[in-house]
Amino acid sequence: QSVLTQPPSVSGAPGQRVTISCTGSSSNIGAGFDVHWYQQLPGTAPKLLIYGNTDRPSGVPDRFSGSKSGTSASLAITGLQAEDETHYYCQSYDSSLGSWVFGGGTKLTV
Amino acid sequence: EVQLVESGGGLVQPGGSLRLSCAASGFTFSRYWMSWVRQAPGKGLEWVANIKEDGSEKYYVDSVKGRFTISRDNAKNSLYLQMNSLRAEDTAVYYCATFAKLRYCRSSTNCYGADAFDIWGQGTMVTVSS
Numbered sequence: 001q002s003v004l005t006q007p008p009s010v011s012g013a014p015g016q017r018v019t020i021s022c023t024g025s026s027s028n029i030g031a032g033f034d035v036h037w038y039q040q041l042p043g044t045a046p047k048l049l050i051y052g053n054t055d056r057p058s059g060v061p062d063r064f065s066g067s068k069s070g071t072s073a074s075l076a077i078t079g080l081q082a083e084d085e086t087h088y089y090c091q092s093y094d095s096s097l098g099s100w101v102f103g104g105g106t107k108l109t110v
Numbered sequence: 111e112v113q114l115v116e117s118g119g120g121l122v123q124p125g126g127s128l129r130l131s132c133a134a135s136g137f138t139f140s141r142y143w144m145s146w147v148r149q150a151p152g153k154g155l156e157w158v159a160n161i162k163e164d165g166s167e168k169y170y171v172d173s174v175k176g177r178f179t180i181s182r183d184n185a186k187n188s189l190y191l192q193m194n195s196l197r198a199e200d201t202a203v204y205y206c207a208t209f210a211k212l213r214y215c216r217s218s219t220n221c222y223g224a225d226a227f228d229i230w231g232q233g234t235m236v237t238v239s240s
Binding site: 002034036038040044045046047048051052053054055057089091093097098099100101102103104105 | 145147154155156157160169171172205212214222224225226227231232233
């Protein structure tokens, strides 16, 4: 059971907008630690999608955006495309555990 | 091309040992913190260990403390994970990754560094079973 809670699955039609939530607590997201998001295509390594809560690494389309408020963070994907159908993970640091932590992951179906 | 290539995975009996390696190329390895992250079959990601640029600081998830040791050889651009007293629950794909401080700014004067797992290798499978 991860300290960062994500919905197991979300879905949306092509062209639509979806959001994936990441709910933490006062010892991780609520404590001000950054939230990062990763995309993992089937059979491949994770790829950094969003860092520092809202910033995109070079090459990541601006259809992907991140936000953070209080003890939660969200990943939004606009203009859904078929290739967006995969798993997404949030990640932060937890001061109570003294550990870097991931959410359980969310499977996006387009 | 920036690249991380893991090796050393395989089948090992419970209680056995295995040493994973990660060869880095295309970037100045000695300037980066490095990490191991694992993923059990069909499960999510779990951070395992971090090591500072010069190897002077190391951090581990509680479940591997005392059993796993992370190390590096900057002269060989290589990262290692020595795994002892292996358990069935250690079965996973093990990824090495750069743990990079990525700069972001919220204004012209307020900039910060975000520690994120930036570059990932393709992973090596470790199976602990009798």
